[in-house]
Amino acid sequence: MRGTRRSTWVVAVPMALLALATVYPLLFTANVALKTRRDYILDRFSLTRSLHWDNLTTAWTSVGMDRYLVNSLIVVAASVALLLLFGSMAGFALSHLRFRGSRAVFLGCLAALFIPFQVIMVPLARVMADGGLIDTYPGLILAYVAQFLPFTIFLMTSYYSTIPGEILDAARIDGNTVYGVYRRIMLPMGAPALLSVGILNALFCWNDVLISLLMMPSAEHRTLMVGVTSLRGQYSDDIPTFASGVLIAALPVLVIYLFFQRQIAAGVTAGSTKG
Template identity: 60%
Template sequence: MRRERAARLAIAVPMLLLALATIYPILFGLNVSLKTRKDYVLDRLGATQTINLQNYTDAWVNADMGRYFLNTITVTVVSVLLILLLSSMCGYALSHLSFRGSKVAFLVILAMMMIPFQVIMVPTVKVMNDFGLIDSFPGLIIAYVAQYLPFTVYFMTSYYSGIPKEMTEAARVDGNGLFGVWWRIMVPTGKPALISMGILNALFIWNDILIALLLMQSPEKRTVMVGVSTLRGQYPDNVPTYIAGVMLAVLPIIVIYLVFQRQITAGVTAGATKG
């Protein structure tokens, strides 16, 4: 019993510290965003004595956060749909279809996962500029798909590898072509993994600032994270308003995670088990 309690404490204490380290910045930011400028200058660390929602109004209206949200939602939805479509097809092909070069293709995908964007950002910008895709939503969507597709393909390949080939062979015998097998067998069976990858990729894209900052130059085409970063320049002496903008930007992320945390955990766990 003592060993079991000690083992539980050894796990619980680090997890508790990690949870506090994650939650505290959010609570601190919420506290600062509700302060007036004067209250923040007089007491930066103390709890707010007022609820000043004007900071949120100023951040939303003056920084044009509504436009940034619309831009980000559009880019995120289209990018995630394309990533899921392509990764599901690629995962099916790499896990259940035998063709020349399949192993090489899988190794190339693994290699692409190990290359950070900072290494290829200069060639990426040059290629996008050559094709006239700089400062355009299609260009940004293509960049996001290229950046996050390799990991999703790897995950879906791992997940689909756990599906018996007898299922796909039986579907072929019933008269389904390759597309029919993918649509009727692989997509429904891989739904947990697709949901999990969709949510995770949506969070990655929503949080991105580097790719959007490099490719989107017009102020009206900024994404929400880039727009929030410009708030610091607009309100250099008004930290509460700046933090209010940050809280507006991260609120959808928090809501999505709280609503879909079970789906994320279930999908990742299933993928790891099947892989």
Template identity: 85%
Template sequence: MRRVRLRVWVVAVPMAALAVATIYPLVFTANVAMKTRHDYILDRFSLTSSLFWDNIATAWTSVGLGRYFANSVIVVASAVALLLLIGSMAGFALSHLRFRGSRALFLCFLAALFIPFQVIMVPLARVMADSGLMDTYPGLILAYVAQFLPFTIFLMTSYYSGIPGEIMDAARIDGNTTYGVYRRIMLPIGRPALLSVGILNALFCWNDVLISLLMMPSPEHRTLMVGVTSLRGQYSDDIPTFASGVLIAALPVLVLYLFFQRQIADGITAGATKG
């Protein structure tokens, strides 16, 4: 009995410390965002005595985070939709449609996972500039698709490889074409993996700074994370306003994770173990 309790404490104490270390920065940021500049200067670590919402209103309107938020929603939603469409089609083709070079093509996508963005950022910028896509929504969307497509294809291919080929054969006997099998059979079966990879890609795109900063140099086209990063220089003497911007950027990600944490875990586990 004592050994069991000791094992529980050995696991519980480090996990509790990790939870506190993870939650504390968010709590501290929210507490600072609710302070006036005067209260923050007097004592930055004390709990705020009143909720001062003017900092959030200033960050949303005067600083322009509302426009940056809309830019991020447009770009992230479009990029994730394209990633799911292309990734699910490619995953289905690479896992169940046998054609010459399919294995080599899958290995190319797998190898692309190990290429850092810093290696391709200069050629990408030149191609986008020559194509007239620099500082445009389609350009940033295509950049996100190119960056995160290998991961999407890898996960979808791994998931679809675990689906028996007999299901596809039965669907063909019922008169379905290849597209019919994909739309009527593979898409519904692949919902756990699609939800998982969609949420992960949304988090990747939402939290990105480097690609967005490279592709969107104009201030009016900035995404939310780039806008929040720029606040550090503009409001270096107004930390509560900067903390409000960080809080605005973090809340959508936090809400998304809280609602879909089970789906994320289930989808990743399914995609990693099947096949």
């Protein structure tokens, strides 16, 4: 009994410290965002005595966070939709449709996961510039799809591989075409994985800075995270306003995680078990 309690504490204490280390930066940022510049300069770590909401208003309107938020929503929504469409189709084909080279295609997608974006950054920028896609929504959307599609295909292929082939054979006997099997069988049965992968891709696209900074150089088309990084230079002497921008950018991600944490965990382990 003592051994069980001791083992529980051995796991609980490090997990509690890890949770505290994760939550503290967010609480510290919120505390700084609600301070005045004078209060922050006098004492950075003390609790704010009054809620100074003007910093959030300044970051939202004067800096242009509202425009950056709209840009991020447009790009993330379109990118996730295309990733789920292409990823589910490719996952279905690679898991249940046997064709010459299917194994090589899957291994190629798997190998693409290990290629850092910095390796393909310059060639991608040249291709996008030649196509007139720099500083456009389609250009950034295509860049996100190209970057995160291998991950999506890998998870959807792994998940669809757990679906028995007899179900697909029965659907084909009933007169369904390949497209009919995909639309009527695979999409409904793959809904849990699609939700999980969609949330993960949304977080990846939302938190990205490097790809967006490369593809969207103008201030008008900046995404939210790039806008936050630009605040550091504009408000280097006004840390509360900068912290307000960071807080605005972090809140949507925090809300998504709180409501869909089970789906996120399921997406990481999708297809890891059979049955």
